Amino acid sequence: GLLHSASAVTHSMKYFYTASSEVSNFPEFMVVGMVDGVQMFHYDSNSQKVVPKQDWMNKAVDPQYWERNTGISMNSQQIFKVGINTLKQRFNQSGGVHTWVKMYGCEWDEDTGVTEGFMQYGYDGEDFVAFDLKTKTWIAPTPQSFITKQKWERDITLNEQNKHYLTQTCIEWLKKYLDYGKSTLMRTDPPSVSLLQKTPSSPMTCHATGFYPSGVMVVWKKDGQEQHEDVENGETLPNDDGTFQKSSHLTVTSEEWKNNKYQCVVQVTGITEDFIKVLTESEIQTNWGKTNRGVNTIGSAPIIGGVVALLLLVVVVVVVVGVVMWRKKKGEKGFVPASTSDTDSENSGKGAQKI
Secondary structure (H helix, E strand, C coil), X not given: CCCHHXXXXXXXXXXXXXXXXXXXXXXXXXXXXXXXXXXXXXXXXXXXXXXXXXXXXXXXXXXXXXXHHHHHHHHHHHHHHHHHHHHHHHCCCCCCCEEEEEEEEEEEECCCCCEEEEEEEEECCEEEEXXXXXXXXXXXXXXXXXXXXXXXXXXXXXXXXXXXXXXXHHHHHHHHHHHHCHHHHCCCXXXXXXXXXXXXXXXXXXXXXXXXXXXXXXXXXXXXXXXXXXXXXXXXEECCCCCEEEEEEECCCHHHHHHCCEEEEEEECCCCCXXXXXXXXXXXXXXXXXXXXXXCCCCCHHHHHHHHHHHHHHHHHHHCCCHHHHCCCCCCCCCCCCCCCCCCHHHCCCCCCCC
């Protein structure tokens, strides 16, 4: 059948540490923890406090968790502040906007049991260093990062701790969080699917919204065959209620779709049912006055929804500045987090290393 990949369930836990300089109206330092794309806690240099973002987090952790992690985050804030200044010197930079990002975490495939770990640092949107789990060495793509590679590889004990955190502790805590937060994290919400068109000559948009989890496939089919030509897929964006939305745009003439059977097929991870909209005149929502169901809704609901989603994305985008660039290196998986000397098992993967 169609889109089998959408039904495989992979869970993830990710931490993002972001230091920035000269970014107006944005904290100099921020930590975000996420499980399956849902933010579970947040820290920034303005509040100087780690706070839960999900009710179930308080049940999953001991009462001292928040105070302990606030201390770790405050320590990391100082290390990252020094780090961004060090990097500016290494790259011969003075002022301007700069970002120094750490991303680490793990993934667990619920069906196969396969786990993966990753740990990367990025500076100004480019790879800086990444830890290779297999060799326990650091990948350094630039002369500036090679200095850090040499320094960090001398700490053999720390790199052994990194491996232990990623292969065991991280996975254990991911499963624990999934258990405590299962009513939120393990749920499935079906999508609402609409066919939208701004003007008679605009592309046809298939807009799926309100679904959870975020794993989704939105596909156009012509007479039963999947269409790849003249199709542009948008990003999966968060809604403000914890669900997601995604659009796919098809460039097609009215003559073409009236003479052939066009369908938009949506499949969401964990939901076996396909959600299908057949492209007919009565199904199209427009804002040019000609039809039908929900006149002007394209001008208000989906577009405004997109704006809200983009506003929500601001935090995520700044947090993962640098991460986007890293995604092109799909072959470099298996990175693990830098560790502090904290003896608490859950915290052994947290914190930061001096560059």
